[in-house]
Amino acid sequence: MIDALIIGAGPAGLSAAIACAKQDLSVVVIDEFYRAGGRLLGQLHQEPDGTWWNGIEEALRLDREARALGVDIRCGVSVYDVSRTPGGWNVSTTAGKMETPLLLIATGASETAVPVPGWTLPGVMSIGAAQVMTNVQRVRVGERGVVIGVNILSVAIARELQLAGIQIDRMILPPASSITGNAGLPEEVMRALLRVAHLAPSPLLRWGSRFMHSHWMQSLAVRLYPSRGFPMWDIPIQLRTAALEIVGKAQVEGVRIAQITPDGQPIFGTEQLIPADFVCIAGGLSPLAELAAIAGCPFAYVPSLGGHVPIHNDQMQTALPGLFVAGNITGVESAKVAMAQGKVAGLSMAHARGALTDLSPLTDAIRDVKAVRQRATIQFHPDIDDGRALVEKLALAP
Amino acid sequence: MDAHQLIVCRCEEVSLAELMETAEAYPCSARELKLRTRAGMGCCGGRTCRVLVDQVIEKVTGQTPSHSVPLGYQPPVRPLSFQLMGGRNK
Numbered sequence A: 001m002i003d004a005l006i007i008g009a010g011p012a013g014l015s016a017a018i019a020c021a022k023q024d025l026s027v028v029v030i031d032e033f034y035r036a037g038g039r040l041l042g043q044l045h046q047e048p049d050g051t052w053w054n055g056i057e058e059a060l061r062l063d064r065e066a067r068a069l070g071v072d073i074r075c076g077v078s079v080y081d082v083s084r085t086p087g088g089w090n091v092s093t094t095a096g097k098m099e100t101p102l103l104l105i106a107t108g109a110s111e112t113a114v115p116v117p118g119w120t121l122p123g124v125m126s127i128g129a130a131q132v133m134t135n136v137q138r139v140r141v142g143e144r145g146v147v148i149g150v151n152i153l154s155v156a157i158a159r160e161l162q163l164a165g166i167q168i169d170r171m172i173l174p175p176a177s178s179i180t181g182n183a184g185l186p187e188e189v190m191r192a193l194l195r196v197a198h199l200a201p202s203p204l205l206r207w208g209s210r211f212m213h214s215h216w217m218q219s220l221a222v223r224l225y226p227s228r229g230f231p232m233w234d235i236p237i238q239l240r241t242a243a244l245e246i247v248g249k250a251q252v253e254g255v256r257i258a259q260i261t262p263d264g265q266p267i268f269g270t271e272q273l274i275p276a277d278f279v280c281i282a283g284g285l286s287p288l289a290e291l292a293a294i295a296g297c298p299f300a301y302v303p304s305l306g307g308h309v310p311i312h313n314d315q316m317q318t319a320l321p322g323l324f325v326a327g328n329i330t331g332v333e334s335a336k337v338a339m340a341q342g343k344v345a346g347l348s349m350a351h352a353r354g355a356l357t358d359l360s361p362l363t364d365a366i367r368d369v370k371a372v373r374q375r376a377t378i379q380f381h382p383d384i385d386d387g388r389a390l391v392e393k394l395a396l397a398p
Numbered sequence B: 001m002d003a004h005q006l007i008v009c010r011c012e013e014v015s016l017a018e019l020m021e022t023a024e025a026y027p028c029s030a031r032e033l034k035l036r037t038r039a040g041m042g043c044c045g046g047r048t049c050r051v052l053v054d055q056v057i058e059k060v061t062g063q064t065p066s067h068s069v070p071l072g073y074q075p076p077v078r079p080l081s082f083q084l085m086g087g088r089n090k
């Protein structure tokens, strides 16, 4: 009989497994990808201090450490159902059913789509798919691409594609519609982008930050924004241009674009067809909470955390006995935060099994999550602290 | 752009126009919109369009999402083979 089952071998799941195994718990980790590491596998970026964050190396390090501690990691196995039993949880996987007293769901986040006319053509992919093909599978996604959707994730991944020698012609916005939300509004996009100014040594950000003092100045900045855009690592970022349609017969051949007004409306007479053989669409990220929903967890809707998240306390326990959550399923944040949360969940599970004689490692780990969050280079949302506080409050409510 | 025949749910081939028109004709919940159009009911289980169906409802009816998940999840959350469900291989 195992002590704990962990769904997801990303930074959260692996860190949790390591923390449990160090307290002598017997742990199994299940992941549907063929390799452990989760979203770490695609990550490669430079920190403000000049050092590089190499996700593949981090994933290897966690995988090795977990296996050395005796953790049983099973890749290529999907979990499709979870249900409660008198003594814990029954987990249905594509490799059979498993019983466990303690269950940790660390399934991460998924990308949200932004539909653009023509998006069903071969050669159109999500920005995350381009990241996996480039950095994990080492497959060239195309010769000349256009990125639709400008946000922290797409800017970071466009840079990764460029480092791999793939040309990104430009980054533009999706066509404003009922289902594009803020992603099609130049002013909103600009405001969100300026929050990540420290990540990119770019004239756009230096130019833009001068305007950020007031709302009125921000509107002015968007009105004055040059149509050819500002380059970021030589990739033109065109906030006043939108994709109207992706065109091609049997696959992507180009993108029909137009300049747009500050509120996202196409300007008549500015239409143009630009050639491209692949297109990346970048929406946002939202917590992948399907298994927690099936388990029967109470949820909270918290936009700053990426949408609906399972309610949990600071020890990463949900309201259901023996069920824990960690990582991006609890809110979209960087990999380092996911690791810190995973450690908390692992120690909490060890505590639940009576394996933790001294509680100070758990209290230290909880404190560490907050410290890591404060120092995080990549902040997916400015109000993460408020979102976290709300969830903790809901967890305490009777 | 909203009138465009752009596909939102690929499995069931439901367009944005169809979702918008249905939501306007029957001011309803995301669940009802799903049942009326079949958006999100195909073999992938709504992995891509689920959020978009929620957004159409939010936009048309002005309903802001509540704390409960608007479109429920049902197992299995991944497509499975009949063999796995107890069928025979031959």
Ligand SMILES: Cc1cc2nc3c(=O)[nH]c(=O)nc-3n(C[C@H](O)[C@H](O)[C@H](O)COP(=O)(O)OP(=O)(O)OC[C@H]3O[C@@H](n4cnc5c(N)ncnc54)[C@H](O)[C@@H]3O)c2cc1C
Pocket: A007, A008, A009, A010, A011, A012, A013, A030, A031, A032, A033, A037, A038, A039, A040, A042, A043, A044, A045, A077, A078, A079, A080, A106, A107, A108, A109, A110, A111, A127, A128, A129, A131, A153, A156, A285, A288, A291, A326, A327, A328, A329, A333, A334, A335, A336, A338, A378
């Ligand atoms: C496309 C994309 C790019 C990102 N880029 C960055 C970046 O550059 N920098 C950064 O700091 N953060 C980035 N993030 C955020 C990223 O989610 C976190 O950095 C971190 O990886 C979250 O860790 P996690 O362990 O919670 O989840 P993940 O790393 O996502 O791991 C979850 C794991 O669970 C598995 N899984 C999910 N469901 C099931 C199931 N039903 N059965 C079996 N296995 C399952 C998945 O296969 C996956 O391996 C990115 C996220 C995405 C989606």
